[in-house]
Amino acid sequence: MRPRAAAAVISVLLLAVPWHAARTASAAAGGEDEGMVRVNGTRFVVGEGDRTLYLSGFNAYWLMEMASDPSQRGKVVSAFRQASAHGMNLARTWAFSDGGDRPLQSSPGVYHEDMFQGLDFVIAEARRHGIYLLLCLTNNFDDFGGRRQYVQWAREDVAAGVGHNLTSADDFFNSTLVKSYYKNHVKTVLTRVNTVTGVAYRDDPAIFGWELMNEPRCNAEPTGALVQSWVEEMSPYLKTIDGNHLVTPGLEGFYGDGAHESKELNPWGIYYGTNYIATHRAPGIDFATIHLYPDVWLWGTTADQRARFFRNWTASHVRDTDAHLGVPLLVTEYGKFLWVDQEGGGENATARRDRFLGTVLDAIYESASRGGPLVGGAFWQLLLDGDGMDALKDGYQIVLPKDERAASIISEHSQKMAELSDQDAAAPARGRRRWSEPRKIGGFGAWRSSTHPYVQRFLVCFGSLFRSFSSLLGAL
Numbered sequence: 187m188r189p190r191a192a193a194a195v196i197s198v199l200l201l202a203v204p205w206h207a208a209r210t211a212s213a214a215a216g217g218e219d220e221g222m223v224r225v226n227g228t229r230f231v232v233g234e235g236d237r238t239l240y241l242s243g244f245n246a247y248w249l250m251e252m253a254s255d256p257s258q259r260g261k262v263v264s265a266f267r268q269a270s271a272h273g274m275n276l277a278r279t280w281a282f283s284d285g286g287d288r289p290l291q292s293s294p295g296v297y298h299e300d301m302f303q304g305l306d307f308v309i310a311e312a313r314r315h316g317i318y319l320l321l322c323l324t325n326n327f328d329d330f331g332g333r334r335q336y337v338q339w340a341r342e343d344v345a346a347g348v349g350h351n352l353t354s355a356d357d358f359f360n361s362t363l364v365k366s367y368y369k370n371h372v373k374t375v376l377t378r379v380n381t382v383t384g385v386a387y388r389d390d391p392a393i394f395g396w397e398l399m400n401e402p403r404c405n406a407e408p409t410g411a412l413v414q415s416w417v418e419e420m421s422p423y424l425k426t427i428d429g430n431h432l433v434t435p436g437l438e439g440f441y442g443d444g445a446h447e448s449k450e451l452n453p454w455g456i457y458y459g460t461n462y463i464a465t466h467r468a469p470g471i472d473f474a475t476i477h478l479y480p481d482v483w484l485w486g487t488t489a490d491q492r493a494r495f496f497r498n499w500t501a502s503h504v505r506d507t508d509a510h511l512g513v514p515l516l517v518t519e520y521g522k523f524l525w526v527d528q529e530g531g532g533e534n535a536t537a538r539r540d541r542f543l544g545t546v547l548d549a550i551y552e553s554a555s556r557g558g559p560l561v562g563g564a565f566w567q568l569l570l571d572g573d574g575m576d577a578l579k580d581g582y583q584i585v586l587p588k589d590e591r592a593a594s595i596i597s598e599h600s601q602k603m604a605e606l607s608d609q610d611a612a613a614p615a616r617g618r619r620r621w622s623e624p625r626k627i628g629g630f631g632a633w634r635s636s637t638h639p640y641v642q643r644f645l646v647c648f649g650s651l652f653r654s655f656s657s658l659l660g661a662l
């Protein structure tokens with residue numbers, strides 16, 4: 187499973203693409219002219235005229251690691267070039283790799299310059315291709331380190347001495363020492379001066395915003411209070427370093443027990459350690475996110491139940507975001523697993539995935555075109571064709587040149603979203619229109635299963651597990 191050498195292909199790509207010209211290029215999105223993306227009510231706006239920004243995006247967690255090897259940089263260029271050719275304007279990726287074989291941060295406060303230069307390159311290329319970057323600062327899960335690695339560092343920190351008797355990865359959210367490591371990571375990344383562009387990350391308009399963590403969850407405090415207090419500490423801290431970029435916690439959208447939360451709407455109706463509403467109201471939080479993996483979250487249910495869950499999940503978050511948050515909402519990850527077909531029937535898994543893609547994008551467009559808070563998303567995950575990429579396949583990959591149907595669905599959606607932006611510019615009132623009542627969806631009394639909560643929690647982790655698996659393979 188080791189990625190194969192791709193020197194020949196890469197050198198051809200590098201010759202064909204003037205990536206060294208990053209500084210002089212100016213793109214439609216992420217360009218220097220328009221400044222930082224801002225939030226006004228439930229809209230993202232940019233530029234002096236407050237142009238409304240709708241986001242058509244993708245996930246590619248592998249960009250920094252790939253670019254840390256100069257011989258592999260052509261792949262990053264290809265990813266951005268393909269995305270841009272399909273009208274996309276947002277990439278979500280990792281600005282962390284904690285410990286392990288290819289660390290950005292090998293131990294607290296110790297950084298690897300080759301990885302940082304990889305991230306520099308990614309940011310410069312994103313700007314050149316007119317693509318905003320949503321950069322995530324650590325992981326809830328063990329891939330690329332994450333909170334388990336942070337807690338391990340604290341356990342091994344002899345200098346810090348006694349008092350750090352940490353027993354679980356959940357201590358990440360509560361230990362003063364671990365929180366100091368995390369804050370140092372935030373500060374180091376945000377104050378980094380890009381070696382390609384000369385611009386400090388915190389001043390770079392190509393960066394859409396910061397995500398505090400990929401998919402925070404917590405078993406120690408399942409109703410959401412601990413993650414919330416962590417967000418309430420970290421978000422204002424981040425803003426003291428970078429008051430200009432947008433910030434979001436990185437939530438999947440699970441409801442806790444705060445006011446207006448409805449845990450019955452969660453997969454299997456149980457807690458995952460986060461509050462959707464209260465945590466998105468934390469000081470310094472600018473926009474909300476949800477993720478969407480109906481088939482793995484509700485493994486073992488019928489297609490019909492999953493479809494109903496999808497409608498409920500989307501509609502309830504649109505409604506709650508509008509009613510209780512008044513900020514924009516992005517579906518920062520969604521995917522349909524290709525390798526295990528739970529549905530059978532005549533349609534193949536790819537065709538079903540493409541239909542799912544269309545359904546999600548239609549829901550986004552429906553909200554955006556009505557002035558609702560759901561104004562964009564990013565599918566999980568974009569891969570390239572050919573050399574060295576097979577090891578990154580995780581059953582969710584979309585390879586634009588090969589997956590023609592998916593590619594055309596994405597292009598068409600990007601186009602429609604760009605048209606909305608133009609319409610807003612022509613008639614600004616549309617952008618201020620209120621979200622009308624969401625479709626009423628109800629009467630699913632029979633859908634809930636009697637599966638034990640722990641089994642359910644495990645099943646919900648499936649999505650992350652499968653995705654962990656791929657990154658593991660990628661790291662081998």
Ligand SMILES: *[C@@H]1O[C@H](CO)[C@@H](O)[C@H](O)[C@H]1NC(C)=O
Nearest residue numbers: 224225226227236614617618
């Ligand atoms: C938000 O948008 C409205 C309507 O376009 C405008 O009147 C208002 O000044 C904007 N607010 C900010 C803080 O930019």
Ligand SMILES: *[C@@H]1O[C@H](CO)[C@@H](O)[C@H](O)[C@H]1NC(C)=O
Nearest residue numbers: 347348349350351352353354
């Ligand atoms: C660490 O915590 C565990 C569980 O709370 C406890 O049993 C153990 O005695 C503690 N160890 C030290 C050295 O404090």
Ligand SMILES: *[C@@H]1O[C@H](CO)[C@@H](O)[C@H](O)[C@H]1NC(C)=O
Nearest residue numbers: 356357359360361406407412
């Ligand atoms: C958080 O830390 C405090 C102080 O060390 C402790 O009293 C509390 O039990 C911890 N909370 C959780 C949920 O671990």
Ligand SMILES: *[C@@H]1O[C@H](CO)[C@@H](O)[C@H](O)[C@H]1NC(C)=O
Nearest residue numbers: 451494495498627628630633
């Ligand atoms: C849909 O939402 C309603 C409440 O709004 C809830 O009673 C029902 O169980 C939900 N169904 C699913 C499939 O999530």
Ligand SMILES: *[C@@H]1O[C@H](CO)[C@@H](O)[C@H](O)[C@H]1NC(C)=O
Nearest residue numbers: 532533534535536537538591
């Ligand atoms: C899946 O079905 C679609 C539409 O029916 C078809 O175009 C495609 O070739 C099929 N793919 C595979 C791998 O069988």
